Amino acid sequence: MSPAPADELDHKPLDGGWGWMVVVAAHISIGFAYSTPKVLSIFYKEIQDNLGASSSEIAWISSIMLAAMYAGGPVSGMLVTRFGSRPIVMAGGLMCGVSMVTATFGNSMVYLYLCIGIIGGCGLSLNLNTSLTIIGKYFLVKRPLANGLVMAGSPVFTVFLAPLNQYLLNRYGWRGSFLIFGGLMLNCCVAGALMRPVIVRCKTSNCAPQKNVEDKPNESNTKLKESCMKSAMSFFDWTFFKDRGFVIYLVGSILFIFGAYAPILFLSAYAIDQGIDEFSAANLLTIMALVDMFVRPATGLIASSKWVRPRIQYFFSLAVVFTGTVHLLCPMISIKSYSYTFLVTYTVFFGIGFGMVFALIFECLMDLMGKERFPSAFGLVTMIECIPLLLGPPVAGNTLNMHYPFKHMTESY
């Protein structure tokens, strides 16, 4: 592994203080980014009836949003490296808000694809990359914990936004709900405001000594920033593939993402198939989200500890293997009739595995690439992850249709 440019940039992360406010901000930002495509599905039935769309047409909204969110990674990585986190997150929040507000007046599916899918997705992709990048700038020692807390935003927001959206839908119909949801997304701008830029100090000869880290940038600072940024930006995309660790990570995460979301999508259908009523089946996903909410920071805490931190990549691998094992065991420990308790236990363990993986997935990338290369690396990873993310669930669906019953699908995962 080539020595990272951080040798030139001797920045000591705060590891506390204002960093915790940044964690809150990133939590909000990531929360919206991951939960929005999921919670928007609550509105779909209503929009389907009103605009006369089929189920597959309406599902495209979420797919386009996810695709834009992931594919926009490299662009947002570049923007973050150039401008820093704060303006990008504020711009992202504004874009998301505008996208939902304009979607309020939509009367056709194409209009919704454009507004929510593309504009909303791009706004979210700006949020995603920058929130994680700034954590790398503010934390080093406690970074896994910070990452765990930040990634916990996804289940937290899912659990809170889902009933809120249901209430808004009943009260205001889908148009009013989109309007208010757009307003809520503007809170990403608040999150952006909290992300104070961190001034990078250079210890090369042409750098002047820096003032306090929280100083407002003046002219000399911007010049220094630019010269430091140049070295970061000289690592453009394709050299990452020479990094063995990066390639292994990439291959692993592609395989994981391919199978990761299928169980979530089919969990309630599986439960109903086993004879559980619809309401309890829906509860399973809530249970998973609740477990996930607590597991992510807990994993971050464990990963921050003295014993695990140096071996964090192995801990991550353990989490992935654990998740896979849980899915394999589910059909294998096949009791004559699946009881609800068994499914709840499976869901809890699934939630634990899923939470562990996602708490660590970006921490490990940060660990591999270093905070300077992280934005571009993250952008590249998410752009490539776009493909298995979009292919995974339909392929799983086809496997389901071909090889009934459900348990074969979990085995193939």
Add this chain to the structure above:
Amino acid sequence: MSASWKQLSLQILLLLVSCRHINTKTPGPTAPPLIPIDQLPTDVRSVALNGESHTEKVELLNPVNLTLECTWTGNQDKLANITGLWRKDGEEVKNSNQTVPMENDQYNLKRVFSIVNEEDLGSYTCEFGSKAKIDFVLAAPQIGDVRDKPIVSYLGDFVVITCKMEETKPEPSTWYWYKANGTDKEQIIAAEEPLRYEIKNEERNTKLVVSSLVEADAGLYFCGAVYAISTSMSQVELKVISFYEPLKPFVAIVIAVIVLVAIILLYEKSQSKKNSTAAENGTTDQTNTLTQGETNGHGESSSMRQRKV
């Protein structure tokens, strides 16, 4: 009187009875065809009861001569004779009180009912003394997929209200839509107001499109699945609100966001001003923070990963 006279008078009576019913009922679909009773198709439903009571649902589409048969194995008393009785919707059917003998260790009650129109549907009960009874609930296929939450839409917007008959139930011959007007139902005829109403009927589902909504459009809407025997109704509530209703919370949220962002940025400015004035006064503060940062970094390096990042 001869049998044919009896039949004729019965038919005339039936005719009069059905005519009366058509006039007093709330406006509904076209009156059912007046088929003479003896030309109706026949059907049989029988239930054998072991316990004390049982309810049997009977789904009917067309007028029919329905034979309802009840069999009861009796209880420990094993009476030789028991009084049998038929009730419709709780009221005793005339001339149905009879003595039922025990045959082959069971009691049998059988009666033919002419189910011609909606009035004839309902709950038919055969009673064995006051010891056992079997309920037959006669009804047209009911619309199962009922939406319990109101549909919310906006002034000037359009709304689509749907009704669906499940795959497992028979198809209705057509669909009608009604709007509640006080306690009455008024049929919506799309041809009269083509700009406002549009009804799209497919075999199993129906859509009512109401355009250019005004406040008066709010209220209950009924969709009726028409079968030869009767019409099954299902209701949906429509609420019409003005755009200002969601706009108010939206504006409140936007103002809150702007205020928060302003507070955060102003706080930061004031902090940095404080630090810069402190810097002017003395550099000791800066070095303190710098050394603190450095000691933290070095002290923890043994527990940190050894990667060169």
